[in-house]
Amino acid sequence: MGCFTPSELEEIDRLWRDLPVGHMWTGWAASGREPDQIWIFRTRAHWRRFPLSKSKTGFVIADERGRPVARAKSLRALLQKVESLPGLETLREDR
Numbered sequence: 001m002g003c004f005t006p007s008e009l010e011e012i013d014r015l016w017r018d019l020p021v022g023h024m025w026t027g028w029a030a031s032g033r034e035p036d037q038i039w040i041f042r043t044r045a046h047w048r049r050f051p052l053s054k055s056k057t058g059f060v061i062a063d064e065r066g067r068p069v070a071r072a073k074s075l076r077a078l079l080q081k082v083e084s085l086p087g088l089e090t091l092r093e094d095r
Contacts, residue, residue: 002054003034011075012038012052025082028052040082047087052078061085 004012009030016028030038038052040061050061050069058073061081069085072078 003036004030004038004054005034008075009035009038012079015076015079025079040079042082042087048085050082050085 012028016025019025024042025040026043027041028038029041036053040050040052042048042050048064050063051066053060053062055071058071059075059078060068061070061078063069070078070081072081
């Protein structure tokens with residue numbers, strides 16, 4: 001929908017760096033100065049990578065197939081939802 005601004009990238013980095021050691025959110029990646037998508041990564045035990053993008057009303061995290069799995073008006077609220085999303089092993093066990 002839109003590109004992330006440098007200040008939004010700084011906020012994502014600050015939120016990530018404020019997490020305790022050992023948190024399941026292990027990192028993030030973006031390409032370019034104002035990317036339209038950011039990847040959120042989780043630990044091996046909870047492995048998943050989520051594309052993060054902007055919407056008309058806020059931010060959206062999608063699954064590996066691009067289906068929205070979480071929405072929020074702020075980055076802080078959305079990134080907190082990373083913890084509640086099941087890992088891939090959990091999804092496989094449910095089948």
